Amino acid sequence: MTVEFKEEPTKVPISGGQSVSVAPKQPWPSAYRGSKYSLVSDENFTDSAVLKWEQRDLSVFGEPPQGLRSAMTLAGKSGGYGSFRVTARGEIITKVPAEDYPNVEDAPVSEGWIPTYLGTLSGTLDLGDVNLDPTASGDGVAVWPGLPFHHGERWAVSHENTLVWKWRDYRFESAFDHSELVAAYDAYRPTPGRLYVTEYGHVWVNVPYDDIMPEKQNEIRDAIAAWRDNAESKGDSTSLRLVNRRLVATSSTDDPADGHLPIHLGHLRQFDGGVVPRPVVDDESYYLEVGQYEEVWE
Structure with a gap:
């Protein structure tokens, strides 16, 4: 299945048993979480952005979803580069410096790094020999x-x-x-x-x-x-x-x-x-803490 990035709204559960519709480039009203990837420039590949997963000395590269770099640029990421997360529902989120974020007036904080929703991912990312979507065993683990x-x-x-x-x-x-x-x-x-x-x-x-x-x-x-x-x-x-x-x-x-x-x-x-697990953020101070850095230890 071809991987596809879609700039479309998503619904996010919030406190009080309610949910809100979040449009692309709007502040992300939930926990900053998910699989971690980056768009980077790498001279060993092309002049365009490449998708990267890494853990210390381990690095895996692939082709990014079309349109994602443009969305990151318009959201305020310099050059469209940097890290992003993909939630268990396929939502792509990133962090944007408050001074570069066009929708900072809608964010719960006005300084640091603002968690931002970009759109959704469908299809499986191609990271070469790494199997991101294995067949689940129907009998045991x-x-x-x-x-x-x-x-x-x-x-x-x-x-x-x-x-x-x-x-x-x-x-x-x-x-x-x-x-x-x-x-x-x-x-x-x-x-x-x-x-x-x-x-x-x-x-x-x-x-x-x-x-x-x-x-x-x-x-x-x-x-x-x-x-x-x-x-x-x-x-x-x-x-x-x-x-x-x-x-x-x-x-x-x-x-x-x-x-x-x-x-x-x-x-x-x-x-x-x-049903997909969905955390409900019930403490607004979380956004101030999680926005202190682009990358935070988990």
């Missing part, structure tokens, strides 16, 4: 073969078995019920922790092997064996390398043997009628 960092909205399963989006001291619950998704998480990892929801509806989690429920350990072993056999038989060095990097990054000893396994729980359509 699988090893997550896609991007292992900065990919997906980072949610947390709380002690109350709800989905919460957290950043620093802020906690925003989803506007919707996700009891089936939370139950799927609990079936493999009984302790509260993170899960990631990508722009293509996939849900993946980090699972320490020692934390896996005993009745699920054989299933996880089988999933690892199936993934490794498939990757090695196809010569899929990209998947092997990405999973290994996640294991090393989540290991306290830099040994992949004791890292956290990236496990693909499935697709949102398998849980709760396919």
